[in-house]
Amino acid sequence: MLGVVHHDDVVEIVLANPPVNALSVQLRSALAKALSDALSFPHVRGVVIRGQGSFFCGGADINELEQHNDPWLPDLIDRIEAAGKPVIAAIQGDALGGGLELAMGCHYRLATPSAKLGLPEVKLGILPGAGGTQRLPRLAGAETALDMIVWGEPISALRALERGIVDRIVDQDRIVAEAVAYARSGQGIRRTRELPFVASDEAFDLFKSKNTRRLRGLHAPAACVEAVRAAAQLSFDEGLRREHELFIGLVKGEQSLALRHLFFAERSARKIEGLGKDIARRTIRKVGVIGGGTMGTGISINFLSRGIPLTIIEMDPDGVARARNFITASYNTAIAKGNLSEDQVEKALSLLEVTHDFSALSGCDLVIEAVYEDIELKKDVFRRLDRIADSSAILATNTSFLDVNKIAAVTSRPNDVLGLHFFSPANIMKLVEVVRGTETGPDVLATAIEVSRKIGKVPVVAGVCDGFIGNRMLTPRQANAEAMLVEGATPEQIDRVHIDFGMPMGPFQMLDLAGLDVGWHRNPARIDNIKDAICSRGRLGQKTKAGFYDYGDDRKPRPSEVVEQIVGEFRERAGIPLRRIADEEIVVRTLYTMVNEGAKILEEGIAQRASDINVVWVYGYGWPRHKGGPMYWAERIGLQTIVDGLTRYRDRLGSTFTLSPLLKKRAAEGRSLNNE
Template sequence: MSGEALRHIAEAEVKAREVDGIGPDVPTRPIDRVGVVGAGTMGGGIAMTFLNAGIPVTIVEREEAALDRGMRVMRNNYERSAARGKLTAGQVEERMGLLSPALDLAALSGCDLVIEAVFEDLALKKQVFAELDRLARPGAILATNTSYLDVNAIAAATSRPQDVLGMHYFSPANVMRLLEIVRGAKTAPDVLKTAIEVGVRTGKVPVVAGVCHGFIGNRMLAKRQQAAHALLMEGAMPWEVDRVLTDFGFPMGPFQMSDLAGLDIGWSRERSRGETIRDRLCEMDRRGQKTGAGFYDYDADRNRTPSPVVEELIRAFVAEKGGTPREHSAAEMRDRLLMPMVEEGKAILAEGIAQRASDIDVVWVNGYGWPRATGGIMYWAGVR
């Protein structure tokens, strides 16, 4: 199957650029300078994506320390590439020379495209877009890098919702190929087409999604996370669940992924009531790779090993909550993890959030590590 599946996904990546009703007669807007709001991990990665394509970038942060840190991280990334022989010293300077750091959003007034990459908070994003509406030049495209939030609500904070859309990059943004482009209810056809072209020009694989919580990829991922935690409540261990997916061909399983991202994303000690296994791990300061312990134990080189502490914690938690531990076969665990995602993919298609099943394949192969040799999640499940 793999030859046919590989052909399918290669064709799907090209097909994903085509959007019904947006033909060759729809013009695109020139993008000669890009603005990025936020110089953290995501903002810096997005900026590098454009610098790598020779496009000048203005990057804005509120505080000098954060801006300096972001600039330093980008330079270090380029210098590491140069040390590995992937860039020359001249190319490093050339790329950094295209970057203009600033502490005021007014510096973005000359940009043709502005991408917001601030904290995932709707009120904050709306505030940023209201300011961008005031400062950005007429005809500039305003994009949000939100992973989950309502792009229409963000667009409504401006007087130009036709110029607003989502451009959801995946971390690290300068490496990951997927660009999930979220079409708002009022996004103009030329804005959507320009965003797709920008994706292709910067070496990304663009896929268009409609507005809903989590769009295509994260909406389906949530179903897998629910299933993974349900398995823990039946006595499965995180490393057993992860192994099922790595054996299937994923680079990592859901609990490895959580440890890598940090278990404390969205968690706060003040509000925590120990209601989930994650809460209890965070309360123990087991917050993932960065603290040397999460669902797994990590050594100094971040090599993971199954944790007896976590095993004991899960067994106690399951007993406390009245769960019933039992044995699971690998095949049962695989179906429990993957089939809810397939069903959610079907719902996404039925609702018109994705234009075609193969677009969902492109999202999962390029953004989430779904094994390419299977052709993608919907192709694997026989949904065409």
């Protein structure tokens, strides 16, 4: 739990609570005792605190958020700060949350070049509750403190040095020696609480006004602003009390409960039935991607950025040049934004090969097909791939709804085949649906999960069905949304209801962004639905500046008279009377129906647990994080509420609608959908 090393007149205390040195009550107790013992020795001139492994300290134990066990972290940090001998934080790895608060309670801070420092508590719907909102602005000023605390993103050691959060950057192999020397240097004691901090009320009001949209409806970011404001207006001790009041209010709130559910849901998604840790993983040294379009190049960037050599196959010379140019342009944008250095980009691009020679895939350990969403085309690709790829290679299809088993069946090795459904833009979106086919081998599945995490994705395992987890749940939402257009709603009303709910965009805005031609049969003479009719007019979404909405150069959606006319024609042919549709009906028919479909997915074993569905929708479709995902949200408002709403509008839901027996049963029993 904790180690102590004596360097003559300096004591080194090593936090050892793997994997992230979380500040559990046991570690806090051990640290308090070790610190007290070290300071009691007359010959000791100072103390160094560092972490074991790749973390300095990852923060508090989330399971203890609502507990007040002695020693309480704020009290422990106060003791460190009040010490009569210098205490040095040697930040040799990430210092996050309570870990950074601990470091800021020390008198000086040294960090290695690769260290990251951050206060990500807002992502759990809370704020730093151990003095972080009071000490960080005293070290770094209002602007940096607000950015780090309100948005929760870590910064590099170099930026921390520039902003006064750390005092020196030291190489990894010298950090302990330099920290010990610092303790002996006679620098004296510098208590963060005693540093001045001045900021006007206008600075905080301006921050809020500039970020109105990002802050809308979110409790924790707003509380973070107020806590930092308190640091400027109150004494340090009064500011601590205000921080604690705000923290207590947040930790018991609905938004924090939802965000903490997601935190644990993401970790639960890694636990796959029948997939033990003893299953050997295949080694992925080189990756191939078939298709150099937007999706294929986006997928490729993930691997290149992690130092994995990659070959893209494009079938024509123009496609080869286009794919390489797209990736180069993406990396140049990253350089311009300061996210990557020129050296990092040069290294990534040196790992890239783009060619039309299919045989170049023969040396790849993982091949991902990313061609157009047509099953016959994909089957042809896999037949060819089966002949060329190494016998140990994993073959993956990036399909969003097609039958992975049928694709696998055209090969001689269906056990090596699975789906890897990336979300667009694939180099940014974190979700990957890992689709397990009937014959997918356990080692193939385990390797796909591992490599997805290696490239920074959040993998969720899904079974084979039309649309898997996410897109299958979109089907009833979209069907009802289009039906309500004919009945009397407008695209603007339906989208507004979803945006008010917390979605980044509504169903029709999302379709326009993705492109209405995705999945379209491309026959202008065949018009089966409103979407077909809109496509037949050449209105394919934002890329043509016309879809369900009209778009100008600013890409903002505007109501379309053409779409209004198309919808009116459908209404007239169907003989459906125009009526007023209430917002409540839109919620039931688009969101409640998604929950119902999610329950069916659980019944069929397509998803292993309800929380997996929540992870899919938060990371892949923009479900508001502070509402925890569709299945969590349903349980918070009550499963019986969902059942009653669906029953109330049953006659409006279409002849194919059926209520999930699992949903109905669990609602009647008052049980969770996650229960066995």
